[in-house]
Every structure is written in C-alpha cells, then in structure tokens.
C-alpha cells in the first residue's frame with residue numbers, strides 16, 4: 038500500500054491492490070476529484086482526467102476563461118455560493134451574514150496508521166502498517182477558517198475512510214451551517230440507489246431506484262439514526278447483483294441526525310453527500326475553536342454486493358467494534374421482556390432462569406421494570422435503583438442467585454430518558470431537552486435527558502457505575518425508546534442551540550466510553566425500540582444491537598437480510614420467541630424460529646416453562662447446536678443467496694475462513710403442492726474439495742442422509758433442495774414457514 042504524491046506536487050493517488058482514489062489541486066486552489074474505482078496504474082500525470090466545459094448559462098471563475106466553472110468540475114469538498122450550484126459540503130456563516138467560502142489547498146501531510154477522532158466513534162488500526170492517512174489542509178483566506186480533509190486507505194480492501202475538521206484561525210466568531218463528512222463527485226449517473234428503510238418492527242428493507250437528474254436522499258432528523266432510514270446507502274451499476282458487478286457503499290459512523298444524498302446534475306454527474314443533517318444544525322466556532330465531523334466509510338467493489346457487504350462486515354467487526362467481546366462468540370441469553378413485560382417478581386424471574394439453564398442457555402437478562410417506581414411505562418425512568426417490592430434482594434441479590442444457577446446476569450437500562458414521574462425529574466426538571474417557552478412533547482410518557490449537559494451525563498454514569506460495581510452484571514442492554522422533540526438546551530446560549538442534537542449524541546458517546554472502559558468485560562447491546570439506532574456509531578461501543586422488536590421468524594428474514602448489507606451477523610441481536618408471535622400473531626415452527634435466530638447473536642425471548650416437554654428437548658438441541666456452530670456463523674464469511682424480497686425462498690450461508698466448514702440457512706415462507714424441482718447455488722467454497730453435506734434444524738422425518746459433493750458442483754450445479762412438496766407429501770413433513778439448515782464439512 039502506498040499513498041503517492043506525483044511530481045507536479047498537486048495530485049494525490051491513494052491506492053492498494055484493489056482501488057485507486059485520485060484527487061488534484063485545481064487551478065483556483067480548490068480540490069478536484071479525478072477518480073475513485075478499481076486500481077489503475079500509477080502515472081506521472083493525471084491532468085488529462087480533469088474535465089472543464091464551456092457551457093451556456095455557466096458562471097466562471099477566471100476573467101479570461103469561459104471554461105472554468107466549478108459547476109462543471111468534480112470536487113472533493115464543494116462550497117456554497119460561488120460558481121457551483123449543486124448542494125455544497127460546507128456552509129460558513131460570517132458575522133456580516135455572508136455564507137460564502139473558498140477552501141484552497143495549503144499543505145498536506147501523510148500519517149501512518151489512522152488518527153482517532155476525539156469524542157467520536159471511528160474505525161481504527163492496530164498497527165501503523167495497516168493503513169495510511171492523507172490530511173489535506175485547506176484555508177478560507179477571507180475568514181481564516183482552516184479545513185482539514187482526512188482520507189484513510191487500508192492496506193487491504195476497497196475502503197476509504199473520510200472526515201473533515203475545521204479550526205478557526207481567524208479573529209472573528211464563525212458558524213458552520215453545514216459540514217458534511219464526505220462529498221464525492223462521480224463522473225456519471227448510471228447507478229441504482231439502494232437505501233435501507235422502513236419503520237418500527239420492519240427496519241432496513243432495501244429499496245432500489247434508478248438515479249435521475251435531481252436529488253434523492255434519506256436521512257433522520259429524530260436525534261437518533263432511526264428505524265425509518267439507515268445511515269448507509271449503496272450506488273450500484275444496474276447490471277451488478279449480489280455476485281458480480283460494480284458498487285460503492287457509503288456508511289456514516291454516527292448515531293444522530295444524518296443526511297445521505299445523491300444529486301444528479303444536468304450533465305449526469307452524481308454528487309454524493311453524507312454527514313450530519315444540515316437541518317437544525319449550526320456550530321459556532323470562536324477563534325481557536327475546532328469542529329470534527331463524524332467519519333464516513335466508502336467501499337468500492339467490482340465483485341458484487343456480497344463482496345461489498347463482506348468488506349464492511351470485516352471492517353466493522355475487527356476495526357470498529359472494540360474490546361473484550363470483539364472476537365468472542367456471544368453468550369446464548371434469555372430475556373424476560375416478551376415473557377413477562379412489566380409483570381414479574383423475583384421468584385418468577387428465577388423460575389424462568391432455572392428452566393433456561395436446564396435447556397443450555399448461558400445468560401439471563403432482566404429487561405425493563407426493575408427500578409424506581411417502574412411498574413408501567415409512566416414512571417421510574419431516571420431512578421436507577423432496584424424496586425424493593427419486586428426485587429427484595431436488589432440487583433446484587435438477584436445477580437448472585439442467577440450466578441449461583443451457573444448463568445451470567447444481564448440488565449436493561451434506558452440511560453438517556455426520564456419519566457416526569459421520577460425522583461430524577463422532580464430534582465432536576467431543567468435536565469430535559471425542552472424549549473423554555475413551549476410545552477415539551479412526550480414519547481411513551483418520557484422526556485429525553487439533555488445529554489449536552491455534562492452534569493446530567495455524570496449523574497447517570499454514577500448511578501449505572503454503582504450497580505455495575507456492586508452487582509455481578511455481565512451484560513447491559515442499553516435501550517432508547519423515543520426521538521428528540523423541541524430540541525433546545527437550557528444550558529447553552531442562543532447562538533449555540535444549533536449544536537444541541539450533536540452535543541447530545543457526543544454526551545451519549547461519552548457515557549458509553551466511560552462505562553465500557555471502566556467495565557471492559559461487560560457485553561453491551563444497544564437498542565432503540567428494537568432497531569432504531571442500529572448504526573456503526575453504536576457498534577464502536579456495543580458490538581451487538583437488538584435488530585428489531587419484531588421477533589417473528591418470517592419478518593426477521595427480511596430484517597436480518599436487509600441489515601446484512603452493512604452489518605455483520607455478530608452484531609444482530611436475534612431471539613426465538615413464543616407463538617402466536619406477539620407482533621404478528623403468526624404461528625411458525627420452533628425450528629424455523631431458531632434457524633432464523635441462529636444467524637445473529639442468538640437467544641430466547643420467552644418463558645421456556647410454557648413450552649411442552651418435547652419443545653424443551655428441542656431447545657436443548659438448539660442451544661447445543663449453536664454452541665457448536667456459533668463461531669462459524671458469527672465470524673464466518675456471510676453470503677446472501679436468495680432474497681426474501683424477491684420470492685418465497687430465502688437463503689444465506691456462512692463459510693469458515695479456511696473453507697472447510699459452511700452452514701446454509703434455507704427458508705420457505707409458504708408451502709406449495711406438486712412444486713418444481715429446486716437447486717441452490719452455494720458460494721465461497723473451495724471448488725477442489727469434497728464436502729460432506731447433511732441437514733439439521735429440520736423436521737426429523739425430513740432429515741436427509743449425509744451425501745458428498747465437490748465445491749465446484751455445489752457452486753455451479755447447486756445443492757438440490759427439492760423436497761416432498763414436489764410430489765405427494767405422504768409423510769406430511771412440509772408446511773408453511775418451513776426451513777432447513779445444511780451443514781457442510783470438507
């Protein structure tokens with residue numbers, strides 16, 4: 038890997054074996070984008086790649102030149118209000134009201150490895166040799182505002198991590214009206230835009246549409262990254278699919294308001310912007326003050342969407358997630374939420390835990406309702422001490438009892454929230470996000486604590502740290518159940534109110550950082566009413582997230598499939614729950630619920646005592662199975678094979694790094710009669726090896742005998758998946774919501 042500055046001293050070529058990223062200083066001093074894509078050869082000069090055009094109705098930079106207009110130039114970090122009429126990456130507001138700026142090249146430096154971003158989550162290196170970072174220093178002379186553009190290229194993979202930081206070197210106060218993490222001008226618009234959107238209980242469905250002249254965007258202005266849209270989009274060539282073709286991913290490592298936008302201009306160039314949503318954002322920079330944007334990660338591939346996803350999986354699993362749990366398989370847990378909701382006693386919890394233990398479950402997690410006056414939604418949030426009526430022995434006593442059973446103990450918190458009916462709110466009514474002259478709206482009868490106030494974060498930290506240091510707590514589920522409204526902080530002056538959303542999320546990150554570093558062995562799972570904050574920012578602190586409140590196996594196929602475009606299997610919280618399912622009222626076989634939940638962190642969200650003895654025996658087999666295969670599933674290479682959005686069958690698989698083991702999940706939503714023959718082409722195997730193939734997680738009567746197949750056969754001809762539904766199902770084994778796991782061993 039090398040970062041090359043060419044002889045003219047104004048062009049930078051970042052490259053590794055897979056990609057090239059080339060940029061240049063333009064004649065007016067601003068930075069121009071020349072190329073991002075598959076690796077091309079190093080040349081002395083790339084100036085021929087710079088296209089300028091004399092076009093009617095253009096505004097031009099140089100007095101004697103009709104061709105040099107920023108409107109027609111592909112740029113690295115576009116500004117507002119000069120000759121470019123597209124959406125800018127940055128807007129600077131001066132004291133005199135001007136919103137113009139012109140950031141020109143001043144200097145550059147190359148750092149080995151990758152610098153961290155203060156107070157913000159970011160990808161990292163473990164050795165300096167893993168990556169190099171190019172820092173381009175720009176200056177807006179009129180205001181004295183310095184901008185640094187950071188580009189990290191890794192030794193391996195089509196990855197470029199980008200961010201921008203600003204330092205006011207002038208003498209007057211300035212305001213950033215927007216400051217995107219990434220601006221990427223692509224030379225054409227022959228792309229399909231894929232966003233990952235939905236709502237509560239149906240998060241991250243991929244939605245595809247062709248780019249057209251104009252703007253297409255997704256974003257969040259809710260204060261959290263949201264259920265509705267994810268801070269991740271893909272541009273893919275129309276001919277690209279899961280297995281081949283060109284695509285670029287754009288992912289923002291951030292958990293607050295965001296905007297992801299593609300703007301196609303009249304000449305069919307495409308500008309991608311990704312960063313903090315400019316709506317409601319304004320950041321004051323007094324002289325010598327600085328601002329760092331969150332980090333954006335671009336991934337280029339010419340080998341299809343599975344390859345793009347695998348690059349993100351590996352990066353986010355190994356160089357975004359941190360700490361003790363990063364490389365460890367996750368404990369099989371049981372969570373009492375769907376088993377009891379708020380209605381529990383210590384005895385009841387122990388009963389649930391005991392049964393779970395006897396079925397092979399490793400950890401018991403106590404969800405909402407254990408603290409303060411929290412016997413329903415209306416009270417208690419903010420009072421993080423155990424409710425003695427429900428838990429006479431406190432959290433310490435309960436945790437001990439769970440540990441005595443031979444299980445680990447986990448606990449639910451919702452640290453960012455407060456109910457009006459709580460001691461915390463009665464003591465500090467000014468600690469909520471609310472405007473002084475307007476009525477605050479509630480969500481689930483709760484207010485959002487103003488985490489831009491250090492004293493509020495400190496207070497919550499003390500309460501949580503006390504419990505964690507007194508009781509044997511091995512896991513925390515960190516929930517967040519409402520979005521921000523009336524965004525205003527009583528602690529900030531009028532001209533800093535545009536900072537509240539971002540300062541809030543910095544406060545969340547600060548609390549996470551303090552707790553994870555003081556309690557490094559505690560496993561954190563983030564959650565926001567299910568998947569309302571499933572983003573890379575959270576993964577930096579919590580290596581897993583509750584994927585969705587929807588635990589129905591069929592719905593989960595879609596949610597987990599969509600989530601897998603960016604996020605690794607090891608990050609997806611997934612549990613088996615009761616039937617009829619609490620969200621869908623649907624009945625699915627127990628094996629299908631497990632076969633879906635295996636492709637995640639795996640656990641149970643029910644009281645196993647309510648299952649029949651036969652079902653409990655099945656659960657024992659499931660937990661034993663997951664213990665044997667979780668390393669392969671959670672850390673193997675994941676392939677999407679068949680999409681639940683395209684047909685009745687869903688399939689995916691995980692392959693071990695050495696290609697000696699694989700496991701295929703096959704799911705059929707509705708049964709059919711006298712069905713056609715079916716085969717499933719597998720991926721990622723060694724074509725030369727022979728594999729023993731057998732089924733598990735299957736109706737016993739349906740279980741096939743072991744057979745032997747070569748990798749090339751399985752990947753080209755496919756695995757035969759035809760079953761009894763193809764003829765007369767005399768054994769009555771096929772049903773709706775059927776599923777199978779195929780195990781492969783070389």
Ligand code: DGJ
Pocket residue numbers: 374404405449516518564565566567583585586
């Ligand atoms: C929302 C979460 O997604 C659920 O799993 C559960 O923890 C509830 N909150 C508790 O209030």
